[in-house]
Every structure is written in C-alpha cells, then in structure tokens.
Amino acid sequence: MFGKILKFLIALFAIVLGLFVIIKLVGNVELIVGIISLTFGILAIIWTLKARSVLSPGSSLRKYTGNFLMCLIFILLFSIWNTMSKILNFQGIFLYFEYFFIVMAYMVFVMAAYQILYLGKEFGFLKEIKVMKKAIKEKKLKTK
Amino acid sequence: MVDKKRFNEQLISMKDYVALATVNAKKYQQTNIDIIKSLTDKGIPGVYVTLNKPFITVKKFFEEKKVDLRLILFIDAVTEVSTGEIKKTKACLFIGSPENLSDISIAIDQAVTAIPSKDKFLFFDSLNTLLVYNDVRVVAQFIHFLANKMRTWKIRGIIISLKKESDRELIDELSQICDLTADLR
Numbered sequence: 001m002f003g004k005i006l007k008f009l010i011a012l013f014a015i016v017l018g019l020f021v022i023i024k025l026v027g028n029v030e031l032i033v034g035i036i037s038l039t040f041g042i043l044a045i046i047w048t049l050k051a052r053s054v055l056s057p058g059s060s061l062r063k064y065t066g067n068f069l070m071c072l073i074f075i076l077l078f079s080i081w082n083t084m085s086k087i088l089n090f091q092g093i094f095l096y097f098e099y100f101f102i103v104m105a106y107m108v109f110v111m112a113a114y115q116i117l118y119l120g121k122e123f124g125f126l127k128e129i130k131v132m133k134k135a136i137k138e139k140k141l142k143t144k
Numbered sequence: 145m146v147d148k149k150r151f152n153e154q155l156i157s158m159k160d161y162v163a164l165a166t167v168n169a170k171k172y173q174q175t176n177i178d179i180i181k182s183l184t185d186k187g188i189p190g191v192y193v194t195l196n197k198p199f200i201t202v203k204k205f206f207e208e209k210k211v212d213l214r215l216i217l218f219i220d221a222v223t224e225v226s227t228g229e230i231k232k233t234k235a236c237l238f239i240g241s242p243e244n245l246s247d248i249s250i251a252i253d254q255a256v257t258a259i260p261s262k263d264k265f266l267f268f269d270s271l272n273t274l275l276v277y278n279d280v281r282v283v284a285q286f287i288h289f290l291a292n293k294m295r296t297w298k299i300r301g302i303i304i305s306l307k308k309e310s311d312r313e314l315i316d317e318l319s320q321i322c323d324l325t326a327d328l329r
Contacts, residue, residue, distance in 0.1 A: 059246035060230060122230045122237070123250055125258040128217055132189050133260050135214035139187030 034083030041076040048072060060119055067112040074105035148175065151326040152182050155300065159263065162291045162301040163324035164271075166315060169306050173197075175328055176269060177209050179302060180216070183265050188300070189215040190265030191255040193248070195273035198223040199236045217255045221248050222273070242277040245286050252290070256297055264299050271305035271315070280314055291321045 022032050048069045055062035078101035084090070085098060155163060167175045183190060194202050199220040206213055218236035221244065230247060231238040237255070239247050256266055268290065274283045287303065294301030305315055307327070319325045 056244045056246040058241070059244050061246045061250060122232050123254045125217055125237075125255055128234070129258050129260060131214050132217070135212060136187060136189060136261060139212070139215070142187075 028086075030086055031083065034079060034086065037079045038076065038083065041072060041079055045069065045072050045076065060115075060122070064112060064115050064119065067108055067115055070108045071105055071112060074101050074108060077101045078105060148178065148328050151324075151328060152178060154324060155179060155302065156182055156186060158324070159300065160295075160298045161323040162294050162303070162321065163326070164303045164305065164315070164318055164322040165326045165328055166305045166307045167328045171328070172270075172304070172306060173205060176267075176304060177205055177211065180206065180267060181209055181211050183300070184212045184215045187215070188263050188265055189217075189259050189261050190267060190300070191217045191219060191252060191259070192267045192269070193219045193221065193252060194269050195221045195242045196270045199238070203235070217259070219248070219251045219255060242273055245278065245282070249286075249289070253293070256293075256299060262298075264297075266294060266297075266299055266301045268301070268303045271303055271318075272308060272311060275311060275314070284314060284317060287318050288321060291318075 019032070019036075023029060026032055048065060052062060052065045052069065055065060078098060081098045081101060085095065151165065155161075165175070165179075180192065192202070199218050200223075202218070203213065206216075213235070219239065220236050221239040221242045223238050224240060230240060237251050239251060242248075252266065256264065271283070271287065274286065278286070290303075291301065303318075303322070305311065
C-alpha cells in the first residue's frame, strides 16, 4: 500500500516537474495547455478504438462507443484548431471552424446521451424487480 | 455419471458456485425445469439466459410445471427481433442474436445485480448454441469471463451444455474452472 502511494507521488512529482520545465522553456502557457490537451485527447481516442474493436458487431455498447468516439474526434479537432489558431494567429473565416467543431461535438454528445437513455430503458430491470420483491416476500412468509 | 437428484441437491445445499452440467438431448428440457423448479421453490430468485429455445416456449414449459415466473428475469438471445435492436417486454429482454456477446454480458450484469437478494442464481442455457454462432476460442473466453463474474457476484451459476462429442474438448477445458460438474444422461 505504502509502495503504491510512493509510486503515485513520484509519478505526480515527475509530471508537475515536466510541466514546469515545459512552461519555462516555451513560455506560452496557453500553447502548452493546448498541446497537453491534445495528448490526452489522442490517448482517449486510442483507448476508445481499442475497446470498440473487441465489442460485438451491432451491439448497443459498440454503437454507443462509436458515438463517444465521434465526440472525442470533434473535441480533438477543436483543440487542434484552437492551438493552431494561437500559433498562426488565425483571423476571419478560419475562426469559424473552431465554432463548427465544438458545436458538432455537443451535437454528437446529445446523440450519445440519448443512446444512454435508451440503453437505460432497455437494460434496466427496476419494474420487474418490484414484482420479484413481492414474490420473494410471499415465499418467505410461506416458509415461515 | 452423476445422479440427477443428487446434483440438484448439491445445487440447493451449496451457495456460491459455478456448475457445468452436460445433458442428454432427450432429457435436456426436463433437467432444466427440475433445476429451476428446485431453486425457485426454495424462494431463490435468478436470471435465466436462453440461447436455445425462444422465451415463449420456455415460459410455456415453466408454466406447465408451475414454476414461479415472478422469481425469474429472462434474457432471450434466440428470438429474432424484427427491428434488429434490443427489445424489452414486461417478462423478458430480447437481445436478438446469440452472436451479440457484448449485449448478452451487459444484460446479465444488469439483471443479476438488480435482483434484491444475496442468494440468487444465473442459469445459462446453453453452451452449445453459443458454439453454433461463435468461434470456439471466443466461447471459451466468454464462459471464463462469465464464471469469473459469477464468483465475484457470489451467486449460484449453472451452465448447461448438451452432450456432444464435438464439444468434448471445450467442455473438458471449462470443467477446470467450475466447482461442480455433472454428466446427466
């Protein structure tokens, strides 16, 4: 247990130190935050793709994972455009791409949320459980 | 060869196990009903996953033998659903295809954890049907996963398999991870 905590603290210290060094070297905090967000975004996409590849074709979870992946892609595109905009100082029509990506991300989020609502309705057993509880009670009373 | 009556007694007396029963095709239906009846008569609720016979047929058999259906949550992965999507009725959750192992897993997980009793069972009917629709390696992985889940949930897990020479190797492999195995002829 202590070993795990120590490992975690060392890793945390290394990350904070790394970030501090990058900030010192590059100097632009916004740019650094953008790049770090990108790396997290790419990691999230890789994990989602890996998960999707092992799920049964046509399954509800795979469909949901597909939507989630689309959300991640749009957010990543938004981050890339945002970071590039800061580096290259985009003006005029180029700024609208940023808005497009974030709006699309939210739209796919809504779709994914609806899918989760549907999954909850399909896989939820609350109504059946009410009947079952009554039956268990009856059985218990009979055995007494 | 294990006596059916003795096997049923073991299923009742033990509490937290994974059991694999290979059954003769002729006695398969009767064996399933006997196991489920002996559990529900003791007031033990559970989940019945059918991949072999449609829910309507299973329900009819159970009603004839006066099994208390209120104590069972049914998951049917054999009845084809016209929309191609999951369909839920008051009595059963229809998955639509035995190939859809991801949805079968979610349905089992949700159903088992929803049951408001510590003592519960999961009846999986049957291993052979999975083999018709899926690769042997995939089925072995799925049953390993299911057995591990049964242990985590601390429930009575019963897996039924029809006696077939072609599935001998898989059944032998899966017997190693089960606490109880029976060859019910």
